[in-house]
Amino acid sequence: MSLEPKNQVRNEKNILQFILFFTLSLFVLLLVSGFLEIDNSSSNETVERPSLTENKEPQIFGLSGSAYTFDTHIIKQNQFLGEILSDYEISFKKVNQLVQSTKEIFSVRSFRANKPIVFARPDECSPPEFMFYEIDKLTYVKYHFEENGVNVEKVVKPFEVCENEAHGIIKSSLSDAMDASGLGMSLVSKMEDALASSVDFYHIQKNDEFKLVFEEIYIDGELAAYGDVLGAFYKNEQGEHYSLFFENDKYSGFYDFEGRPTKGAFLRAPVKFSRISSRFNRNRFHPIKKRRIPHLGTDYAAPTGTPIFSVSDGVVTAVSRTKNNGKYVKIRHDKTYETQYLHMNGFAKGIKKGVKVKQGQTIGFVGMTGLATGPHVCFRFWKNGKQCNHLRENFPPADPLPESDMPQFLNQAQIIKSALDNITRNHILSDSSSLGIDNNQL
Ligand SMILES: [Zn+2]
Numbered sequence: 001m002s003l004e005p006k007n008q009v010r011n012e013k014n015i016l017q018f019i020l021f022f023t024l025s026l027f028v029l030l031l032v033s034g035f036l037e038i039d040n041s042s043s044n045e046t047v048e049r050p051s052l053t054e055n056k057e058p059q060i061f062g063l064s065g066s067a068y069t070f071d072t073h074i075i076k077q078n079q080f081l082g083e084i085l086s087d088y089e090i091s092f093k094k095v096n097q098l099v100q101s102t103k104e105i106f107s108v109r110s111f112r113a114n115k116p117i118v119f120a121r122p123d124e125c126s127p128p129e130f131m132f133y134e135i136d137k138l139t140y141v142k143y144h145f146e147e148n149g150v151n152v153e154k155v156v157k158p159f160e161v162c163e164n165e166a167h168g169i170i171k172s173s174l175s176d177a178m179d180a181s182g183l184g185m186s187l188v189s190k191m192e193d194a195l196a197s198s199v200d201f202y203h204i205q206k207n208d209e210f211k212l213v214f215e216e217i218y219i220d221g222e223l224a225a226y227g228d229v230l231g232a233f234y235k236n237e238q239g240e241h242y243s244l245f246f247e248n249d250k251y252s253g254f255y256d257f258e259g260r261p262t263k264g265a266f267l268r269a270p271v272k273f274s275r276i277s278s279r280f281n282r283n284r285f286h287p288i289k290k291r292r293i294p295h296l297g298t299d300y301a302a303p304t305g306t307p308i309f310s311v312s313d314g315v316v317t318a319v320s321r322t323k324n325n326g327k328y329v330k331i332r333h334d335k336t337y338e339t340q341y342l343h344m345n346g347f348a349k350g351i352k353k354g355v356k357v358k359q360g361q362t363i364g365f366v367g368m369t370g371l372a373t374g375p376h377v378c379f380r381f382w383k384n385g386k387q388c389n390h391l392r393e394n395f396p397p398a399d400p401l402p403e404s405d406m407p408q409f410l411n412q413a414q415i416i417k418s419a420l421d422n423i424t425r426n427h428i429l430s431d432s433s434s435l436g437i438d439n440n441q442l
Pocket of ligand 1: 278295297298299377378379
């Protein structure tokens with residue numbers, strides 16, 4: 001009686017062994033005959049690069065590479081478009097039509113020196129049928145010279161969005177990011193944005209750890225830009241901080257696990273990639289006036305021209321200039337709080353009294369107008385009409401997402417969190433220098 005089940009087990013074992021053997025044989029067979037392609041891409045390269053096979057004709061700005069002759073002209077300093085186009089036998093009338101018809105879509109006045117203009121001609125002897133100007137890596141403008149005018153179109157190149165992840169341990173400081181070039185810099189900036197209210201990036205410590213899940217935008221198999229940061233994790237002495245990207249038809253932004261926006265009502269600083277050069281101090285010895293004068297603001301030193309942004313939504317109450325403050329902007333955020341930004345080099349376009357501004361919107365640029373020894377922004381925080389140290393303020397947290405959106409949020413948040421948690425210590429970006437983390441500066 002007890003044999004039967006045993007036999008059954010053995011039979012099942014045999015069947016399993018057979019299936020396993022059969023599957024393996026099939027696998028080997030397929031492998032040998034080249035049917036199976038082993039995906040050996042590493043985990044941070046999950047990119048499906050669109051390859052140009054022999055049969056597929058290469059496309060240049062969406063045109064057949066063999067049907068047109070392409071010429072590239074590099075725009076010289078102070079060169080007029082008319083001058084360039086006359087070399088290509090484009091009439092003055094057409095140039096005029098072009099200037100007029102492009103105004104709304106992309107003004108030719110925005111063309112920059114040292115950037116290329118590409119012409120496409122049906123053959124060597126004909127005038128161009130198309131002209132292209134690349135605005136950035138993702139977008140170009142297509143000008144089609146037609147009989148009765150010029151047709152203008154802004155084109156977003158076909159792109160692929162891929163997910164990537166990064167992990168790092170701070171060896172010196174994130175401000176090294178200032179030296180890092182191009183894309184790496186923008187990724188650091190995106191991480192700062194995601195964690196702006198929970199991590200004080202002015203007090204980064206050695207051995208702080210971060211992890212990122214982010215999107216990369218690929219064009220023709222090449223990294224063209226970083227997309228959204230989907231999740232950010234930062235571990236420092238204060239603990240572990242998560243920031244999770246969430247987007248639906250009503251909301252878009254970074255949230256914590258309770259569905260509260262991680263970007264609080266106020267940003268911690270009005271400039272990026274700066275350093276605090278002088279803190280709020282009621283007893284400060286003034287470097288220019290050579291006597292004790294309280295410093296009722298926080299100075300952030302940054303290169304002239306660095307954008308200064310509003311730390312919160314509000315209404316501009318002053319755009320002015322005084323002998324000591326230089327050019328400054330003052331903003332009222334609510335009944336309680338106002339902020340003021342001094343020593344500006346200039347104001348951003350459209351910033352004037354009565355204008356509404358958003359958190360993070362550029363309102364002016366770093367300079368040293370007024371009483372200043374170097375380019376910086378003196379940031380002043382007003383609470384009920386009195387100046388206070390904003391770094392000591394405990395601001396009320398922003399409202400969480402409504403109950404009705406929480407299930408959708410939690411669902412997405414969980415996926416991002418596990419992606420972050422699965423990034424291991426060994427998963428260091430191949431090029432950590434592009435993130436501004438200098439491994440040599442220990
Ligand atoms: Zn100051």
